[in-house]
Amino acid sequence: MLLLPSLRRTLIFSGEHKAFFSTAIIDTFRTALRPFPDYKPRTPSVQDTDFIHHIVRTLKHRYQFDQIPNILRPFASKFRQDHLIWILPHLKSDHTLVLDLFRWFQSRRRQPVSTEAFAIVSHIFICANRMNTAQSLVREGLSSHRHFVECMVYTYKHWSSNPVVFDFMVRELLDAKRIDETLVFVRRLFTYGIVVAVEVLNVLLLNLHVDVMIKVFEEFSEFGVDWNLISYNSAIHRLCMVERIEEAHKFFVEIKIKSGQLPDVVSYSTLIDGYCRIGDSEKVSELFREMELNGLNPNQFTYNSVLIILCKSGNMMDAEKVLVEMLDSGVTPDEFVYTTLINGYCKIDDLNSVYRLVEEMKTRSLFPDTVTYTVLINALCRNQKIVEADKIFEEMICKRLEPDEVTYSALIDGFCKAGNTKHAFELHNRMISLGLMPNIVTYTSLSDGLCKQGDVGSANELLYQMCGKGLELNVVTYNSLINGLCKIGNIRQAVQIFVEMGGTGLSPDAYTYTTLIDAYCKSGDIQRGHGLFGEMLKKGIEPSIVTFNVLMNGFCQSGMVEDGRKLLAWMIEKGVVPNSTTYNSLMKQQCSMKNMKNTMEIYKEMCSQGIKPDENTYNILIKGHSQARNLIEARYLHKEMTEKGFNLTETSYRAFIKGLFKRKKVIEAREMFEEMRGKGFSADKEMYNMFIDYNYTEGDMETTIELCDEVLEKCHVQVIQ
DNA sequence: GATAATCTAG
Numbered sequence: 001m002l003l004l005p006s007l008r009r010t011l012i013f014s015g016e017h018k019a020f021f022s023t024a025i026i027d028t029f030r031t032a033l034r035p036f037p038d039y040k041p042r043t044p045s046v047q048d049t050d051f052i053h054h055i056v057r058t059l060k061h062r063y064q065f066d067q068i069p070n071i072l073r074p075f076a077s078k079f080r081q082d083h084l085i086w087i088l089p090h091l092k093s094d095h096t097l098v099l100d101l102f103r104w105f106q107s108r109r110r111q112p113v114s115t116e117a118f119a120i121v122s123h124i125f126i127c128a129n130r131m132n133t134a135q136s137l138v139r140e141g142l143s144s145h146r147h148f149v150e151c152m153v154y155t156y157k158h159w160s161s162n163p164v165v166f167d168f169m170v171r172e173l174l175d176a177k178r179i180d181e182t183l184v185f186v187r188r189l190f191t192y193g194i195v196v197a198v199e200v201l202n203v204l205l206l207n208l209h210v211d212v213m214i215k216v217f218e219e220f221s222e223f224g225v226d227w228n229l230i231s232y233n234s235a236i237h238r239l240c241m242v243e244r245i246e247e248a249h250k251f252f253v254e255i256k257i258k259s260g261q262l263p264d265v266v267s268y269s270t271l272i273d274g275y276c277r278i279g280d281s282e283k284v285s286e287l288f289r290e291m292e293l294n295g296l297n298p299n300q301f302t303y304n305s306v307l308i309i310l311c312k313s314g315n316m317m318d319a320e321k322v323l324v325e326m327l328d329s330g331v332t333p334d335e336f337v338y339t340t341l342i343n344g345y346c347k348i349d350d351l352n353s354v355y356r357l358v359e360e361m362k363t364r365s366l367f368p369d370t371v372t373y374t375v376l377i378n379a380l381c382r383n384q385k386i387v388e389a390d391k392i393f394e395e396m397i398c399k400r401l402e403p404d405e406v407t408y409s410a411l412i413d414g415f416c417k418a419g420n421t422k423h424a425f426e427l428h429n430r431m432i433s434l435g436l437m438p439n440i441v442t443y444t445s446l447s448d449g450l451c452k453q454g455d456v457g458s459a460n461e462l463l464y465q466m467c468g469k470g471l472e473l474n475v476v477t478y479n480s481l482i483n484g485l486c487k488i489g490n491i492r493q494a495v496q497i498f499v500e501m502g503g504t505g506l507s508p509d510a511y512t513y514t515t516l517i518d519a520y521c522k523s524g525d526i527q528r529g530h531g532l533f534g535e536m537l538k539k540g541i542e543p544s545i546v547t548f549n550v551l552m553n554g555f556c557q558s559g560m561v562e563d564g565r566k567l568l569a570w571m572i573e574k575g576v577v578p579n580s581t582t583y584n585s586l587m588k589q590q591c592s593m594k595n596m597k598n599t600m601e602i603y604k605e606m607c608s609q610g611i612k613p614d615e616n617t618y619n620i621l622i623k624g625h626s627q628a629r630n631l632i633e634a635r636y637l638h639k640e641m642t643e644k645g646f647n648l649t650e651t652s653y654r655a656f657i658k659g660l661f662k663r664k665k666v667i668e669a670r671e672m673f674e675e676m677r678g679k680g681f682s683a684d685k686e687m688y689n690m691f692i693d694y695n696y697t698e699g700d701m702e703t704t705i706e707l708c709d710e711v712l713e714k715c716h717v718q719v720i721q
Numbered sequence: 722g723a724t725a726a727t728c729t730a731g
């Protein structure tokens with residue numbers, strides 16, 4: 001009970017310097033509260049007291065005319081650690097003198113400066129609000145004195161009694177990333193009745209693991225911390241980042257209940273961003289409406305989150321609508337908004353819109369930054385424009401924008417995909433020499449590049465070296481490696497890696513399963529492929545359109561038409577929208593059965609669903625029709641595909657030309673033959689024979705001989721004498 | 722106190 005009055009003095013919100021008198025809280029932890037340790041400096045002897053006064057007098061008298069080493073020369077040999085501490089109270093108000101004296105003592109190096117002296121001088125400077133000096137003193141103290149924090153607590157009552165000291169200490173501990181220590185310290189301060197400023201505790205929150213953060217939020221509230229809006233918004237943000245949206249929403253609701261404040265535009269935008277990340281558009285609209293009802297206007301942050309999900313799903317029409325809405329409500333798009341939109345158009349490979357937006361940015365005096373350039377480089381790489389991508393990379397360097405690890409990774413990936421792993425590795429070396437650390441994405445790109453060349457061994461070696469640098473393989477790296485092994489026909493080892501991956505605590509995803517299902521299907525083992533499909537469903541991994549297409553291809557290639565049809569029906573029932581690849585497999589199968597009637601029925605079904613035929617569709621249909629000698633259909637489709645800028649493949653050219661030839665459309669066949677050769681494709685023996693025979697009967701000996709030479713060279717035909 | 726970019730499957 002005696003404890004209470006003194007506690008009331010120390011129980012202070014240090015940041016605000018206001019007394020804290022809530023008896024309810026004091027009662028809660030009355031038993032836990034304790035006074036600050038009682039500390040007093042040692043008492044000087046009579047001789048020491050004389051010595052000290054002598055020094056103090058001399059210092060005060062001569063300090064403005066002379067330097068400390070000169071002034072103290074006569075005293076230097078007897079000057080000890082304790083003298084320093086005894087002198088300080090007499091000089092307290094002259095901070096420059098205190099610091100000079102302290103530094104002089106340090107520089108003598110006769111005796112190391114004690115933790116106590118460091119702590120006392122730190123107290124003096126923090127209380128004097130001389131923050132720069134205080135900071136360097138505290139930093140020095142923290143880094144070179146093991147018990148500095150402890151000593152600050154011990155010397156507190158005697159030397160400062162100003163709780164600001166602890167805000168300062170906590171800030172510095174956090175700055176030095178000594179997080180666990182900070183947590184222990186703040187909890188200890190509670191036991192003395194000191195509550196560190198919420199502004200400082202907010203920094204602590206940012207540095208805690210999200211689970212610890214939640215616990216601390218609750219725990220500290222009980223100790224009397226009044227979390228503010230910034231605290232709540234940070235907590236919401238942290239939870240959203242790890243997609244723990246329900247918990248984030250709980251914090252959002254608690255703002256009103258527990259802090260008595262109202263969520264602001266940051267709270268709303270942060271929560272909206274969280275819902276955007278998990279793709280819950282209903283909640284997003286709900287929150288937008290709620291914001292409006294509360295008289296809050298969405299800003300760039302709010303709109304950008306919405307734009308990101310629309311762009312990610314390639315829905316640029318709606319993204320443009322949101323942009324208009326944003327402009328209408330008077331919010332001007334910034335670099336972030338533009339970069340998001342540009343990235344959206346990159347993802348659907350609409351380079352024209354990309355260039356349009358870059359120009360539009362300039363008209364608004366916004367300039368592409370490193371991120372915008374990275375997006376552009378990525379767009380060009382995706383469109384096989386590696387030369388242009390490299391040019392853009394040089395351009396950004398010229399504009400003194402610094403490419404970071406993401407920029408390098410994007411370009412490295414581009415070169416890997418273009419098959420130029422050599423240059424990709426050169427870029428990797430260049431980034432290291434510039435002090436940029438390649439990350440797991442960089443290594444995955446390089447490893448994937450090697451795998452795609454069939455060099456899984458080198459990829460393995462590279463990843464081994466990478467692990468030596470402390471980086472860990474992620475799901476993407478594993479998937480790429482599994483794919484590499486599958487593509488060189490080594491399914492067994494791919495499955496081994498699949499098992500190893502599970503052992504490291506990483507869970508296989510839709511990519512992993514799809515890759516293995518495809519490998520099994522292509523090797524003719526539909527049973528195993530189907531088995532894995534069942535396994536992924538059981539594990540709750542959602543199959544993608546690619547998974548369905550891989551299975552569909554498996555069924556169709558094995559002639560399991562009925563299963564293919566059933567799969568299509570099932571997909572539609574489950575709301576998975578088939579695409580052209582799905583239908584292509586079915587059509588290809590029907591073509592191989594020479595059933596063009598069924599093929600065209602499937603084609604019509606596909607078109608009626610609003611699914612546009614792709615390059616592959618046209619190739620399948622033209623080849624099928626040509627082989628069935630339906631030249632009218634083949635020609636019509638060829639015209640249509642040419643208009644769309646699609647190209648025939650080598651086998652389609654061959655089938656089409658043969659079809660034309662057999663239907664006696666010789667001139668047209670000849671034209672196509674030249675066009676095909678012009679594209680670097682070669683004819684087969686049968687086709688050469690057709691044209692050689694024809695030219696010979698027509699009496700064109702020159703062409704006949706030319707074609708004979710070519711067939712000898714290209715088809716390795718042996719000449720029978 | 723909150724926003725944009727890089728890697729994997731057909």
